[in-house]
Amino acid sequence: MVEAHLRGVRKALAAGWSVLERGGSALDAIEESVALMEDDDTFDAGRGSFLNRDGKVQLDALIMDGATLQAGGVGCVERLRNPVRAARKILSESPHVYFVGAGAEQFAAEHGVPLCRNEDLIIAREVERLREYQREEAGHGNELFAPTISHDTVGAVALDRQGNIAAATSTGGTLNKAPGRLGDSSLIGCGCYADNLSAAASTTGWGEPIMKLVLAKWTADRVAAGNLPEWAAQEAMNYLKQRLNGHGGIIVLNAQGQIGIAHNTPRMAWACKTIKKEEAGIERNGV
Numbered sequence: 037m038v039e040a041h042l043r044g045v046r047k048a049l050a051a052g053w054s055v056l057e058r059g060g061s062a063l064d065a066i067e068e069s070v071a072l073m074e075d076d077d078t079f080d081a082g083r084g085s086f087l088n089r090d091g092k093v094q095l096d097a098l099i100m101d102g103a104t105l106q107a108g109g110v111g112c113v114e115r116l117r118n119p120v121r122a123a124r125k126i127l128s129e130s131p132h133v134y135f136v137g138a139g140a141e142q143f144a145a146e147h148g149v150p151l152c153r154n155e156d157l158i159i160a161r162e163v164e165r166l167r168e169y170q171r172e173e174a175g176h177g178n179e180l181f182a183p184t185i186s187h188d189t190v191g192a193v194a195l196d197r198q199g200n201i202a203a204a205t206s207t208g209g210t211l212n213k214a215p216g217r218l219g220d221s222s223l224i225g226c227g228c229y230a231d232n233l234s235a236a237a238s239t240t241g242w243g244e245p246i247m248k249l250v251l252a253k254w255t256a257d258r259v260a261a262g263n264l265p266e267w268a269a270q271e272a273m274n275y276l277k278q279r280l281n282g283h284g285g286i287i288v289l290n291a292q293g294q295i296g297i298a299h300n301t302p303r304m305a306w307a308c309k310t311i312k313k314e315e316a317g318i319e320r321n322g323v
């Protein structure tokens with residue numbers, strides 16, 4: 037699905053860029069980019085996500101504002117097409133930071149984010165993928181987190197004209213996960229982080245090692261210490277591999293507009309645009 041991934045990230049990039057071009061905020065830009073990828077069946081976010089052990093879609097998302105450190109997160113939601121929009125409402129309209137399950141759905145509905153049925157988020161490709169996985173598991177056991185098992189979480193980082201950065205991450209989590217399992221993606225500092233004084237970062241990959249290492253914040257701290265995002269992104273992947281034999285990918289951006297993209301999986305689709313140039317790819321290994 038290489039082409040579908042490249043198409044998906046390019047479309048998300050265009051949506052975010054058009055917000056920034058109009059003078060919109062980094063926060064608005066990443067919300068639009070991530071919502072678009074949630075709507076795209078290709079990715080493990082929103083409709084088309086991996087199914088959990090019970091055959092349900094269960095979604096996590098976080099959005100964070102680097103200017104104010106305000107954040108909004110949802111975990112284990114089952115009735116939201118666009119968890120990032122609910123997360124954004126939490127960021128802007130709630131004194132709280134994080135809602136899970138039915139409470140998150142209730143908050144979303146009360147704040148104008150429409151609910152859907154869980155079945156509306158399930159597609160045939162994923163029903164088959166789960167069936168296949170469980171069949172193999174019953175036979176000889178699966179290595180659930182082998183690097184070849186796709187991690188298709190989506191994320192975005194942006195810098196706006198006001199000099200503010202922001203980050204968002206959204207996921208359906210890992211294939212065949214236990215119901216109620218929460219990954220790194222929606223946890224502050226793990227799958228997502230943003231602070232104008234350090235960096236905006238979004239991760240994908242095997243969530244358990246990433247959250248143990250608080251990897252997005254770890255990376256932002258390296259940038260705050262004076263390192264380039266490009267170096268910090270690669271170092272984060274080295275640290276993930278060396279410390280916990282983890283795998284994944286990360287995108288990083290600081291308030292000076294310097295960018296880092298790294299992964300230690302075979303592939304990770306990415307797209308990136310500055311005033312000077314636009315790029316996209318499916319591999320970006322090495323600094």
Ligand code: ASP
Binds near residue numbers: 188220242243
């Ligand atoms: N990091 C996500 C999780 O563990 C999975 C992914 O990136 O695809 O929930």
